Amino acid sequence: MKVRLPSRSFVISRQPTSHLRPSHFVRSFSSSPTCRSSSLEIPASIEPAQETKATQITEAIRNTEATQGSEVTANGRQSALHSPTKRSRILRQTKPAIKDSAIIAVEVTTDKRWLSTMKARIGKCIMFGTTQEQTRQIGGVLRTLARDWRRYVVGSEGFPTDSKSVGLLRHKVAWGEMDVMGHVNNVTYVRYAESARVNWANSYATHNDPKHKSEWSQLATSKGVGMILRSIKIDYKFPMTFPDRVSVYHKLASRPRPEDSHFILDVAIVSEKRQRIAARCTEDIVVYDYQQGHKIPIEPFMLEAFKKTWQDQQARQGHVQVRMTELHKQLRAIEKETWDKPGAVEDMGSATKASDSSV
Numbered sequence: 001m002k003v004r005l006p007s008r009s010f011v012i013s014r015q016p017t018s019h020l021r022p023s024h025f026v027r028s029f030s031s032s033p034t035c036r037s038s039s040l041e042i043p044a045s046i047e048p049a050q051e052t053k054a055t056q057i058t059e060a061i062r063n064t065e066a067t068q069g070s071e072v073t074a075n076g077r078q079s080a081l082h083s084p085t086k087r088s089r090i091l092r093q094t095k096p097a098i099k100d101s102a103i104i105a106v107e108v109t110t111d112k113r114w115l116s117t118m119k120a121r122i123g124k125c126i127m128f129g130t131t132q133e134q135t136r137q138i139g140g141v142l143r144t145l146a147r148d149w150r151r152y153v154v155g156s157e158g159f160p161t162d163s164k165s166v167g168l169l170r171h172k173v174a175w176g177e178m179d180v181m182g183h184v185n186n187v188t189y190v191r192y193a194e195s196a197r198v199n200w201a202n203s204y205a206t207h208n209d210p211k212h213k214s215e216w217s218q219l220a221t222s223k224g225v226g227m228i229l230r231s232i233k234i235d236y237k238f239p240m241t242f243p244d245r246v247s248v249y250h251k252l253a254s255r256p257r258p259e260d261s262h263f264i265l266d267v268a269i270v271s272e273k274r275q276r277i278a279a280r281c282t283e284d285i286v287v288y289d290y291q292q293g294h295k296i297p298i299e300p301f302m303l304e305a306f307k308k309t310w311q312d313q314q315a316r317q318g319h320v321q322v323r324m325t326e327l328h329k330q331l332r333a334i335e336k337e338t339w340d341k342p343g344a345v346e347d348m349g350s351a352t353k354a355s356d357s358s359v
Helices: 022-030 048-067 084-091 096-109 114-127 132-153 186-208 210-218 300-337 350-358
Strands: 008-013 168-172 225-236 245-252 262-271 276-289
Touching: 096 300, 114 132, 114 300, 132 300, 168 186, 186 210, 186 225, 186 245, 186 262, 186 276, 186 300, 210 225, 210 300, 245 300
Parallel strands: none
Antiparallel strands: 008 225, 168 245, 225 276, 245 262, 262 276
16 A cells, blocks of 8 residues: 655755864765766757747746745745746736747746646547547657656756756666655655765766866865855655656756855756656755865856856756747647537547447
8 A cells, every 4th residue: 555645844954164174074065976877868959949939938937026026035046936827917918929928838837747737638638539630749749748758847947957967867766765664765865966966066077167177076075175065955745666766956046146155056856757856955055165174155167157057047947938838739729629629529439439330
């Protein structure tokens, strides 16, 4: 019997102080990372023809936040978007050329179970019967969802999904990682995030900023300037079980400033079996000088790299939202031709048809 556990969350906090020896902090960021599994390359390039439209929709959504006066938390992050109903009402005041797409984008991208919702909608269309052309169109949508589902689940929030930037991709869940309750132990999620965080930092040395390879590589050590995990907060969405695979993604929660000595990372731990986010983490990372024994402002080469990362996140999010909106419209057209029309009757199969013909 499967037991569904309620949502759980806890916070682990580790405050660096000058009287502690540097060795106390080494494991917090620089423990040996779990090796990445072999992965399928997922292209993350943005088509120029869609970039302008993506920017317009993203800006319209941002303007919604600004109009409603969204709060700013203590660490400088902007609070979550307000209700879709209020956002849609404000978006209707935008330019006619983009307001419809912007409204749909808000409604589509705020659905945390968008992928399962799309599959359920496709199933309903099939139950009411489809023509050969409609079947071909549905097949194209299903192929897209099967190939790019990670981009829609986490890419719609700005997480990079290409294999060069992902922290862990299709990492196997071990049977021994489950506890007596029959699900993956809470601490294991912290380890997934830790290993993915090290791989995320190493990706700057190998792919994102290779001209500062030595500086990025040193950040995971205690030889000079390094990065320390000050705190981590985890929200558990559902319990994972063996067998499964996990993919872990990191993104900047906000753009760091030159005077900051820390930055915030958002983390998404995704169950490959369920194709859903199993846990969300918020990590507070401090830049620490091991030689001087205290925290320091973020290094200039890091700020420059984070600036580009932040811009890429915003562009990627807009692009994925445009693609999700297009898929929604494509499926909506099929729905209007199958079940969402006057006189629509569910197709009960060939047995019913044979029975009717015999009468």
